[in-house]
Amino acid sequence: xxxxxxxxxxxxxxxxxxxxxxxxxxxxxxxxxxxxxxxxxxxxxxxxxxxxxxxxxxxxxxxxxxxxxxxxxxxxxxxxxxxxxxxxxxxxxxxxxxxxxxxxxxxxxxxxxxxxxxxxxxxxxxxxxxxxxxxxxxxxxxxx
Numbered sequence: 001x002x003x004x005x006x007x008x009x010x011x012x013x014x015x016x017x018x019x020x021x022x023x024x025x026x027x028x029x030x031x032x033x034x035x036x037x038x039x040x041x042x043x044x045x046x047x048x049x050x051x052x053x054x055x056x057x058x059x060x061x062x063x064x065x066x067x068x069x070x071x072x073x074x075x076x077x078x079x080x081x082x083x084x085x086x087x088x089x090x091x092x093x094x095x096x097x098x099x100x101x102x103x104x105x106x107x108x109x110x111x112x113x114x115x116x117x118x119x120x121x122x123x124x125x126x127x128x129x130x131x132x133x134x135x136x137x138x139x140x141x142x143x144x
Contacts, residue, residue, distance in 0.1 A: 022057065022094025023087075030092050034080055043096045057097035064089045 031043065035052065039045050043052030052060065066072035067081035068089070084092070126139040 022090035022092070022097075024091070024095050024098055026088075027091035027093070027095025030084075030088055031095055034084075035092070035096075038076070042099050044099075052096040053099035055096055057093045060093035060096055061089055064092065 031039075035043065038049045039052050040047075040049075043054075045051050063072065064081050064084065065086075067074065067077040068084060070078060072078075081089075126141075128139050
């Protein structure tokens with residue numbers, strides 16, 4: 001009976017143990033080449049496209065897999081996801097889930113990031129977005 005119980009437990013938990021772990025550094029590299037143009041630097045978008053920063057990792061994995069399989073329809077995203085491996089998807093999800101930014105905007109177009117962790121050094125920053133080159137520049141940063 002004990003062996004049978006262990007076998008059932010192994011069958012139930014094996015899919016959870018097989019779950020790939022995302023590599024944030026690889027995700028960052030992929031994001032720069034595949035995602036930033038539409039979703040903005042660090043996954044923070046100033047336009048009509050969704051913000052990816054701070055989304056739940058499992059949610060991002062499910063959505064990218066859905067685009068890749070065709071169960072979620074969006075021509076641009078289906079094209080982008082088609083070239084991603086399962087590991088690429090895990091890496092992107094880990095990267096964007098780790099970007100815990102909550103953007104707000106001032107009247108003069110400065111994007112404010114109230115709290116961000118970069119290499120475990122907490123700081124508050126104000127970034128200015130340039131739509132001409134799709135880049136952010138740091139207006140000010142204060143260590144907390």
